[in-house]
Amino acid sequence: MNSIKLIRSKWFIVTFFLLYIGICWGAFQWVYKNEILLQSLYKNNESPDADKVMMLYNAMIRKVPGRKEINSYYCLGKILIRVEKRKEAIKVLNTMIKITPDDRSVRLWLAIELHNQQRYREAEKHFVVLLKKNSKGSTQKYTEYH
Amino acid sequence: MKFRHTPYQAAIVITLGVYLYYLIYRIRYTINPESFILSIGFFYAEAHGFLALLLFFFQIWKPAKRKWPSPIPGLSVDIYIPTYNEDISILRKTALSCAKIQYPHTTYILDDGNRPELAKEAESWGCKYIARKERKDAKAGNLNNALQHTDGDYVVIFDADFVPQPNFLDRTIGYFHDPKVAFVQTPHNYYNVDSFQFRINKKKEQSWNEQDIFYKLMMPCRDNWNSTFFTGSAAVFRKRALNDIGGIATGNITEDINTTILLYSHGWKGIYHNEVLSNGLAAKDLKNYHTQVLRWAEGNIGLFFVNNPLFIRGLTIPQRICFFAVIFGWLIGFPKLIYFILPPIMILSGGYPIGSFDFSFIWRYVMFLGVILLGFKFACRGYGKIRYDESYLMMNFFIFIKAALKNLVRRKSVFKVTGKGLQASTNILEIIPQSLLCLICFGGIAWGGLKLYYGISPDFMGIGVAIFWSFVNGFLAVSGIELVTRPYFKRKDFRFIGAIPVRYSVPSDAVSLGNVGISRDLNEHGISLVTFTPLPLDKPVLLSLYLNERTVTCKATILYTAHSSHLTNYLHEKMFIYGLKFEGLSREEMDVISVYCFNTILPRFLQRFGKKPSVFLRLVFRFYHHERFRRHVRKKITIPLVIYNHGKSSLLVVTNDVSISGLSFTSYIPLATGTLLHMEIITPFGKLFAEGEIMQMREIVSENSYFVGVKFTHFFGQSEELRLRGAGSDDKERFVRWLKIAANGKN
Numbered sequence: 001m002n003s004i005k006l007i008r009s010k011w012f013i014v015t016f017f018l019l020y021i022g023i024c025w026g027a028f029q030w031v032y033k034n035e036i037l038l039q040s041l042y043k044n045n046e047s048p049d050a051d052k053v054m055m056l057y058n059a060m061i062r063k064v065p066g067r068k069e070i071n072s073y074y075c076l077g078k079i080l081i082r083v084e085k086r087k088e089a090i091k092v093l094n095t096m097i098k099i100t101p102d103d104r105s106v107r108l109w110l111a112i113e114l115h116n117q118q119r120y121r122e123a124e125k126h127f128v129v130l131l132k133k134n135s136k137g138s139t140q141k142y143t144e145y146h
Numbered sequence: 147m148k149f150r151h152t153p154y155q156a157a158i159v160i161t162l163g164v165y166l167y168y169l170i171y172r173i174r175y176t177i178n179p180e181s182f183i184l185s186i187g188f189f190y191a192e193a194h195g196f197l198a199l200l201l202f203f204f205q206i207w208k209p210a211k212r213k214w215p216s217p218i219p220g221l222s223v224d225i226y227i228p229t230y231n232e233d234i235s236i237l238r239k240t241a242l243s244c245a246k247i248q249y250p251h252t253t254y255i256l257d258d259g260n261r262p263e264l265a266k267e268a269e270s271w272g273c274k275y276i277a278r279k280e281r282k283d284a285k286a287g288n289l290n291n292a293l294q295h296t297d298g299d300y301v302v303i304f305d306a307d308f309v310p311q312p313n314f315l316d317r318t319i320g321y322f323h324d325p326k327v328a329f330v331q332t333p334h335n336y337y338n339v340d341s342f343q344f345r346i347n348k349k350k351e352q353s354w355n356e357q358d359i360f361y362k363l364m365m366p367c368r369d370n371w372n373s374t375f376f377t378g379s380a381a382v383f384r385k386r387a388l389n390d391i392g393g394i395a396t397g398n399i400t401e402d403i404n405t406t407i408l409l410y411s412h413g414w415k416g417i418y419h420n421e422v423l424s425n426g427l428a429a430k431d432l433k434n435y436h437t438q439v440l441r442w443a444e445g446n447i448g449l450f451f452v453n454n455p456l457f458i459r460g461l462t463i464p465q466r467i468c469f470f471a472v473i474f475g476w477l478i479g480f481p482k483l484i485y486f487i488l489p490p491i492m493i494l495s496g497g498y499p500i501g502s503f504d505f506s507f508i509w510r511y512v513m514f515l516g517v518i519l520l521g522f523k524f525a526c527r528g529y530g531k532i533r534y535d536e537s538y539l540m541m542n543f544f545i546f547i548k549a550a551l552k553n554l555v556r557r558k559s560v561f562k563v564t565g566k567g568l569q570a571s572t573n574i575l576e577i578i579p580q581s582l583l584c585l586i587c588f589g590g591i592a593w594g595g596l597k598l599y600y601g602i603s604p605d606f607m608g609i610g611v612a613i614f615w616s617f618v619n620g621f622l623a624v625s626g627i628e629l630v631t632r633p634y635f636k637r638k639d640f641r642f643i644g645a646i647p648v649r650y651s652v653p654s655d656a657v658s659l660g661n662v663g664i665s666r667d668l669n670e671h672g673i674s675l676v677t678f679t680p681l682p683l684d685k686p687v688l689l690s691l692y693l694n695e696r697t698v699t700c701k702a703t704i705l706y707t708a709h710s711s712h713l714t715n716y717l718h719e720k721m722f723i724y725g726l727k728f729e730g731l732s733r734e735e736m737d738v739i740s741v742y743c744f745n746t747i748l749p750r751f752l753q754r755f756g757k758k759p760s761v762f763l764r765l766v767f768r769f770y771h772h773e774r775f776r777r778h779v780r781k782k783i784t785i786p787l788v789i790y791n792h793g794k795s796s797l798l799v800v801t802n803d804v805s806i807s808g809l810s811f812t813s814y815i816p817l818a819t820g821t822l823l824h825m826e827i828i829t830p831f832g833k834l835f836a837e838g839e840i841m842q843m844r845e846i847v848s849e850n851s852y853f854v855g856v857k858f859t860h861f862f863g864q865s866e867e868l869r870l871r872g873a874g875s876d877d878k879e880r881f882v883r884w885l886k887i888a889a890n891g892k893n
Contacts, residue, residue, distance in 0.1 A: 004572055
C-alpha cells in the first residue's frame, strides 16, 4: 500500500485521529499540571487539602507570571483564603498587583486583606492609590470577590 | 448601458472604504504590546490584504467593450507551435486543428526536442518543421529562432496542447487595422475538466476553474487600461512590433509578460479578445501544476529585478499599477501563511494579536469580514467563489513563498516545461505543508477546547475566535488534501462531456437493430453510452455516432457497465450505462471524432456550464425565473429525439429538457420558428410520437449549435393525453410519473 492510499484509508484516519487527540490530551495534562489541579481545587466546594494548596503555592510563587496567567493567580488567592493561608494569599495578591497595577478590584482586595491582617501601613498605601484614582464600582467588585 | 458597471464600482469603493476604516481602527486601538510580534505580523497580513485587494479591484474596475472587426484579407500569417518534449499525439490534435483554421496561413512546428519522428509527422500534417541544436533561452529562444526563419507579417503562437477553433484568425486578425496594435490575446481555456483545477457541478450545470476570474474578468478589465498581456499562447502578434523590441524577451522565465511590458514601453497597444477560440490541457496532477505555478510566480516576481514596471520608461500610470499588481499578487503566500498558522499559535501560546476581544472590536471585525466577503463576491460579477479561491491558495501558498524567496536570494530560475501527458498520482512530499497545517490547526482546536474545559483560560471570545479560524483553515487543508489524493484517472486522453445520439446494434442480434442511445462522454478512443435496452457484455456492438452532418460507424467492445445504484429505482431495468472502446477506427475517422469533440461538444459544454450570473442577477432569477411561470416544469432530461421530414428520418438529436407540454434540443442546423415538426421521442419507457411547433430558435455556439424550443401541438394537448407506441399502459403511467418526479439533470 502506498503512502497516499494509506492516508486515505478510513482505519488509518480514525487511528491517527485518536492517537493525535491522545497525544494532545497527554501533552496538555503535562504542560498544565498545576493549573488543572488549581482549577479542580477552586471549583470544589469542599475545603481543599492544605498540603496540595501549599505545593501549588510554592510552585507558582517562584514563577515570573504574565498577564495571561492572572486568572490562575486569582484562583490561587481564593483557595489560600479558604484554607486560611492569608499571608500567602497576600503574597499572591502582591504578585497580581505587579502584573496588573491598574486593576482596582485586586488592589482593593489586597488592601482589605492587609487591613484584616492589621498591616495598616501597607494597607494605607493601597487605599491611597485607590482614592487617588477615584475608583468607581470597586466596592461592588469587592463584594464579588467575597 | 452607460451605468452598467456602476453598482460593481460602488461595491468596490464601499469595500475598500470599510477595509481602510478597519485598518485605522486596528492600528490605533488593538495592537497588543504584550504579543507585539504576533500583533504586528497579523496587522501586516491585513495591510497586505488591503493593498492586494486595492490592486485587484483596480484591475477589475471596468471591462473593455469590444466587437471583433471584420478580418483583413490577404495578410501573411505564420502559426508557431513551440514544443520540447510533449507527446506527439497531443501535438497532432493541435497541428490538425491549426490546419483547419479558415484564414490562409502556414503552420510551423518549432521542435526544441529535435525529434526526427516529429519532423516526419509534421510533414504528414501539412506543417513545416523547424528545430534547433541548442536550447538557449528555452521557449523564448525557440520562438525567436522561428522569427528569423519565417517571413509572415503576423505570427500566431499556440502551445503544443492548444487546439484552436477554425475561426481563430477570422475573429482576431481584424484588430490589426489599427497600426499601433502589437498583439491580440485570447482567453486560455482548458478542456480536461477532470483536472483538479476544475470543480464541476453537473446538477447545477456550473463549473469553476481557478483561472476563470483572470481570463474572463480581469483581462477584459485590464484591456480597458491598455494593460492586457500576452499569456504565452493563443495570441496573434504583429511581427514588426516584435522586431521593434528585439523579438520575444529573454532573461526571464516568463517571457510572455516580459515581452508585453517591453511592447507597451515602446508605445505599442495590446488587445484582449474575450472569446474562447482555443482550448488547452490543464496540468493534470499536483506536481505538474506546482511546476507551472512556480514558474509563473518566479518569473513574474523576477520582473521586479528585470523590467520593473514601476520604473521602466514609456508605461502609463494604469499600466504601471496593473503590472505591479501582477508582481504583488504572487506575494500573497506570506500573509496567507500568517492567516493559516496564527489561530493555532494564539491558542497554543496564549498570546493574542488583538489587545482585547471585546464587543467594540468584535462588531467592527464582523462588519469588516461581512463587507469584504460580500463586496468581493459582488464585484467579481459571478466569477469569485470564495471557498474555491481559498482552497486554491491553501494548496499553493508555500509555492508562492518559495518563488518569492528564490527571487530574494536571486537564485537563477530554470524554465521547466509543464507535463501534459498521463496523470501521475500525488506524492506525499507534495502535500507536506498542508498536512503540517492540518496537524497544527486540529492540535490548536483540541488545545483550545481543553483550555476552556478545564477553565485555564477564561477568555471564551478570544479562544472561540481562534478555534473557529483554526477549524476553517484545517478544513481547507483537509479538503485540499482529499481532492489531490483522490484516485486518479488512468485514462490518457480526456473524454469530452456531452450527449450525442448513437445508434447501436448487436450484429448477431436482429431484435436490437436500430436502437438509439446517447453518449455521456466521448473521445476518439471510446464512449460512455446510455441505452434503453441491455447489451450483451461478451459481444461486440456496432455503433453509429451522429456527429453533425457526419456519421461514423464502427465496432466497439464493452469494457464496463455502471452499477445499478447509479440509477434511480424507477429506471431500474429501463436504462443501462456502458463504457465502450472503439475498434478498428481509421485515423481519419478518429480525427473526425476529435474535431467534433473540440468544435462542437466542448463549446456546447462551455456554453452550458460557463454561465456566471452575478450575485445580484442570481437573486433576481431566484424570484423571477421564467421557469416559475411555465405551466409544466421542464426537466433537464437528455433523451434521443428523431425528427421526421415527409415521413423520413431527417435529424437525430438529443433533448436538453422535456416537459409534458414541450421540449428543447440543440440542433447543428438552424430551423425556422413556426415550423411544425414530427418527432419520435425515445424514452426508457418506449417510443413516443408527437407533433410540435418550433417556438424559439437561437444560436448558442457560433455556426454549429442552435437552441430549439418546441411546444407539443398534437399529443400533449390540454388533455395531456399521451399516445405511446410499443409501450403498455403501465409504461405510459411510469413515463408521466418519470417526467413529474425526475430530478433535474438525472434521467
